[in-house]
Each structure stands twice: as C-alpha cells, then as structure tokens.
Amino acid sequence: MNLLAELRARRALCIVRAPRIPDPVGLTATLVEAGLPIIEFALTTPDAAGLIEKASTVDGAILGAGTVLTLAQARDAVNAGARFLLTPGLRPRVAEQAARLGVPIMLGALTPTEVADAVDAGSVAVKVFPAARMGPGYLRDLHGPYPDVPLVASGGIHTGNAADYLDAGAIAVTAGSGVVPADLAAQARLGEIRRRAVEFADAVTRQ
Numbered sequence: 525m526n527l528l529a530e531l532r533a534r535r536a537l538c539i540v541r542a543p544r545i546p547d548p549v550g551l552t553a554t555l556v557e558a559g560l561p562i563i564e565f566a567l568t569t570p571d572a573a574g575l576i577e578k579a580s581t582v583d584g585a586i587l588g589a590g591t592v593l594t595l596a597q598a599r600d601a602v603n604a605g606a607r608f609l610l611t612p613g614l615r616p617r618v619a620e621q622a623a624r625l626g627v628p629i630m631l632g633a634l635t636p637t638e639v640a641d642a643v644d645a646g647s648v649a650v651k652v653f654p655a656a657r658m659g660p661g662y663l664r665d666l667h668g669p670y671p672d673v674p675l676v677a678s679g680g681i682h683t684g685n686a687a688d689y690l691d692a693g694a695i696a697v698t699a700g701s702g703v704v705p706a707d708l709a710a711q712a713r714l715g716e717i718r719r720r721a722v723e724f725a726d727a728v729t730r731q
C-alpha cells in the first residue's frame with residue numbers, strides 16, 4: 525500500500541477518537557461507503573488495537589493507528605492490522621519501529637525545524653498540527669523552504685475550511701470530530717456520521 529499515493533488521491537484522512545465504539549465494523553463500512561476510506565483509529569480510544577482488528581475485515585478500508593507514542597503501541601497496532609502509523613509530534617524511535625515493521629509513518633510537526641526533522645526521520649508525509657491555529661497561509665509559507673514536502677493539515681479542519689488548506693498546498697486534510705463526533709460514534713449513530721462524511725468527502729473532491 526502506497527500511503528502517499530492514497531492520500532493524494534483521496535485528499536482526506538478520517539480520525540476516529542471516542543470513549544467507546546460499539547460497532548467498529550459498521551462505522552468503518554460507513555466511512556468507506558461515504559468516500560473516506562483512509563481511517564485512523566486513535567490509540568487514546570479504549571481497546572484501539574481490538575477495534576482495528578475488527579475493522580480490518582471491511583473491504584476497501586485503509587486502516588491506520590494514530591497518537592502512537594511508544595514502540596509497543598506501534599507493534600501492537602500493526603499486529604492488529606494497522607497499515608500505517610501517525611504520531612501527534614516528532615517520535616523518531618517510533619519512526620524507526622515503523623520501518624522495522626514495514627509500514628509507513630506520518631509524523632506530526634508544526635515548526636520549520638520540526639518539518640525537516642520529520643522528513644529526516646522517514647515520515648512519508650508531515651502532519652501539520654494543529655493546523656487551524658496557524659491558518660491555511662502557514663502551510664503555504666512552509667512550502668517556501670520545503671516545496672517538495674507533502675503536508676497534511678490536521679486539527680480544526682472541517683467541511684467549511686478543508687478546501688482552503690488544499691488550496692494552500694496540503695496534499696490532504698484530516699476529518700476529525702466534525703465528521704465522527706465522539707458521542708455519535710459511541711451511540712453508533714451511523715446515519716448521521718454518513719451524512720457528515722459525505723459532505724466532507726464532497727468538499728475535498730471538488731478541489
């Protein structure tokens with residue numbers, strides 16, 4: 525699986541983070557059918573590895589694990605079926621573990637120095653977080669010294685502003701609580717999640 529190519533094609537990555545997800549298979553299928561097949565289960569969600577294992581049975585899903593902070597978390601997530609890893613910030617040792625496990629990793633960064641460090645650590649793309657705190661113009665500024673670094677905008681991205689970050693040069697944006705609110709995931713309200721996911725997918729594919 526070529527994560528970078530998938531991100532360029534789909535232009536979105538959906539982050540799932542909730543205190544409880546009773547129907548990971550149904551949730552994953554809903555997001556895939558709505559046009560958001562690249563899905564990150566955050567490890568702050570209880571039993572995230574178990575959720576990934578169940579969700580990995582869904583055809584068309586490209587599942588990853590997010591908020592990966594330790595080598596053990598990386599190993600457990602990949603063993604459960606995660607095909608890529610994400611971190612909220614720079615985690616060089618986790619990046620080394622990802623390389624050993626044979627999966628791509630996307631490291632989080634904010635400053636120009638952190639972006640360079642993420643690339644040096646082997647990040648296939650750099651997750652700029654929290655992007656909304658800086659605005660779309662910040663991504664455009666980062667591309668001044670780093671024109672060839674693939675950037676993914678994360679944090680505070682929603683249907684109304686996703687296109688702005690893509691216009692600013694992001695190869696993809698993350699869909700978080702605006703698409704999969706924790707309460708809707710916990711209540712398995714898949715119809716409402718599907719509506720939100722379709723709107724977000726439409727917003728990024730119109731670019």
